[in-house]
Amino acid sequence: MKKSLFLSVAAIVGFTAGVAAAGTLDDTMARGHVKCGVSTGSPGFSGVDDSGKNVGFDVDYCRALAAAIFNDPMAVKFTPLSSSVRFTALASGEVDILARNTTWTYSRDTDLKQTFLGVTYYDGQGFMVKTALGVSSTLELDGATICIQVGTTTELNLADYFKANGMSYEPLPTSDNSESKQQYLAGACDAYTTDASALHGTRINMEVPGDHMVLPEIVSKEPLGPLVRHGDDQWADIGRWVLNALVIAEEKGITAGNIDSFADTKDAEIHRLLGTGDDDMMAMMGMPKAGMYNAIKHVGNYGEIFERNLGASSGINIERGVNNSWTNGGILYSPPFR
């Protein structure tokens, strides 16, 4: 019995783990689309619009990557992943890149053998409560029941924060955002905690958003970014520099609309970035020369993506805050494209 037990596990892993560790770009090109893992539904970050099209901040990053490789932002196959299966899906090759509001942490980077490509959104953990509760600070939540998604860093932050402040709480674990929301609305928990961006997105989709408030305290650093598995540096470079290109484009004022007007600019870095000069920088990564041009042309720069999915025009209305270019008082700063 013991033996057959081990064998069945071995069988599962044995059959699924046979992915090549290198050559993700070649595989992707041969396949004709990017395999991108996104969240199962986080307003503003990943969702499906009325026409059934995937939309969101994380979704747009994958579309930019697809545009850079194929000159087609639709050449992406999106796989919705829950927070508990996301790393397994990436490690087993079910997806090649994970853009799923995932916090960049030391142990995920090292022990889980992932490579984080950068930060798309500087987030922090917050708390949402009903205004009727009469609470104005997280420090007043001593003894409260708190809804929390299992398998996330928020779970650990919550434990640390309450301990540091000498408070107690009762965790109510849920499997995803929609279940947390349902429990919270039914009053089974007093507060709902997750990344502040997701809280804002959830709040705006409530029947009466004014009945709920996000408390001012941010209790953790949650740098969210895309990641790939260890072992294919070329693929990691491509993902990292597509993200950097979107940030540089905003810094230089290049948008989807005006990109063609930079064809005869005097700025050499723009020529290198867009592939409009003599140097074929993209060849260093094995990519088409106009890759970054296509990405920005189809999807827009970082600022446009932010505005479309999270800013005022999306209804979620999150301030740019630190998620602004360093030239505008934020902390988004890309290494030079040289």
Added chain:
Amino acid sequence: MSSVKVPVEKFRLGMLLGDTRYRSTTVQVIAFIIFVTVAFWLVDNTIKNLALLGKDVDFSYLWMRAGYDINQRLIPYTNDSTHGRAALVGILNTLLVAFIGCIIATVLGVFVGILRLSKNWIVAKLMSVYIEGFRNIPVLLWIVMIFALLTEFTPAPKAFRGADPEASMVLFQSIAITNRGAYFPSPVWGDGSMYLLIIFVISLVAILFFRRYARNLQEETGKSLPKFWISLGIFFIPTIVLYFILGSPVTLEYPYLKGFNFKDGIYVRNSFIALTLALSLYTSAFIAEIVRSGILAISKGQTEAASSLGLRPGRIMNLIILPQALRVIVPPMISNYLNLTKNSSLAIAVGYMDVRGTLGGITLNQTGRELESMLLLMGFYLCVSLIVSAIINYFNRSFQIKGL
């Protein structure tokens, strides 16, 4: 036989297949070689691929700090405890659900199974509806539905607040039923409660002795004592008398509303109630059918013979039918108890922190040790199942007809 001379035939290779004496051994040896080859290939492939992904098999994470909190703990646990201890908390939570679930399922199942055979048409039909309803709908749906009902249709703790609250505690203001769970009064063990416990244990032993005495008396003289009532008396009276002599050493601590939640008392979470209730109701439907089939397996002549001796229907069931039916009932019960135990891993649907939720959920997620955690989980469920079937098989032997 000995008079017939068996010709000593020299062994030839072709006989391995052609001769029925050797054929089955040959087939088995070949099958075994194939099995071992495939097994070796699978294990080898797994190890190679894990190494390719840069993953090793390592259980040391069980001794590292867990860092997360668990709401229902039967043993002391904080977020400074280890992942191993978190797994243990989960294991105990699983066993708690399985244990209580099995008891409720058995009681309900026997009850429903007998009632389904009732001559009362309405009762029999109602029980049929109960059985078909519960066993033909997936248990996960029952778990989620009961949880949703408990959450949506019970008052939040804050409804108990104020001079004229919307909700109030039931049963002499002792039990608070909220949408987060039920709060019961908890006993406080004061001075002298130790003596109370000792007397109680002595009463239990006394009941055992009394029953043996009564049985012997009946076998020797035919005189039947009212066993049930006397046992009940021994069970309660000495302990209660001592309780008042010692001046009520055990008191009850009532839950009260403080801050966001009730404090003190015993807190039974909705997730636990929903899971236990759904699993017991679901499993009881299967048990009811087993009980019914067991009773129907006993020939009608037994009932008729018993009534002709003048026994009342209740006694016929208890003394004649059920003891014989147990032989048919007990073996399939094992698989139902095992199913209930294994189905308890659906706890994650309502956020109940069983071993699947701690070791196979949060720990697995935070450490990324999927293979190790899954192996441990499978090992745990396997051990529990084997132990449960060993125990019930032991009882089963005592029910079977001896010497057959």
